[in-house]
Amino acid sequence: MATESSGFPLPEETVEEVSRTFKALGDPTRIRILHLLSRGEASVGRIAGALSLSPSAVSHQLAYLRNLRLVKYRRKGSTYLYSCLDDHVLALLHQTIRHVEHG
Amino acid sequence: MATESSGFPLPEETVEEVSRTFKALGDPTRIRILHLLSRGEASVGRIAGALSLSPSAVSHQLAYLRNLRLVKYRRKGSTYLYSCLDDHVLALLHQTIRHVEHG
DNA sequence: TCGATATTTGAGCGCATATTCATATATTGG
DNA sequence: CCAATATATGAATATGCGCTCAAATATCGA
Helix, strand or coil, X not given: CCCCCCCCCCCHXXXXXXXXXXXXXXXXXXXXXXXXXXXXXXXXXXXXHHHCCCHHHHHHHHHHHHHXXXXXXXXXXXXXXXXXXXXXXHHHHHHHHHHHHHC | CCCCCCCCCCCHHHHHHHHHXXXXXXXXXXXXXXXXXXXXXXXXXXXXXXXXXXXXXXXXXXXXXXXXXXXXXXXECCEEEEEECCHHHHHHXXXXXXXXXXX
């Protein structure tokens, strides 16, 4: 059994927010992107290269993650350097990766 | 920064499994069902009543969760009593609920 | 055995969403 | 200023998914 949390029923707003968080982590591409960014900032092109994805696909997913405040970026010349912004989500990800790998 | 986990690149199989786990938690209905079941076993009809859902919708979601071994059931007469099976996923859920509620 | 209740199961519909493609915007070097 | 590079953005497409509805299965009580 896990630790105690909220009462019943769960507030609508809470459910929606929790759902948004897990949904963000529920896509293979976003998992790979976040995992890569957890090692340090990287440009869109670099991410695309490392993960064999089109720059456009990566950019779309980064926009998605940006809307949820899970990543941020800073400009460096003509490139955008992205990095992780949410430690809790990163913790969820790493925790689950470890659990899956040798759980 | 969060705790250290797997190297790069993440194995395909790992990514898929992690993705499946989070996807299961990425739906409001499944969140409500799991949250309810974390308080103890319950029948399909009882879940449906508590969450204002059709028994069929609940049953479909339970089948989904069953396939991922996140819940199990036992028969009690003509009803099926479902309960949680995966403590890690339950921990992820409660952890995130707490974080969202007063993070 | 028959009817009522509880649940499962499968098909179908409508909607969300991930990717691609084309185009727009911005920055740098020449 | 122009061409080249890097990224963003929007439309279109294709796939996935949650719900409903109808029908099947199973259990229990009369």
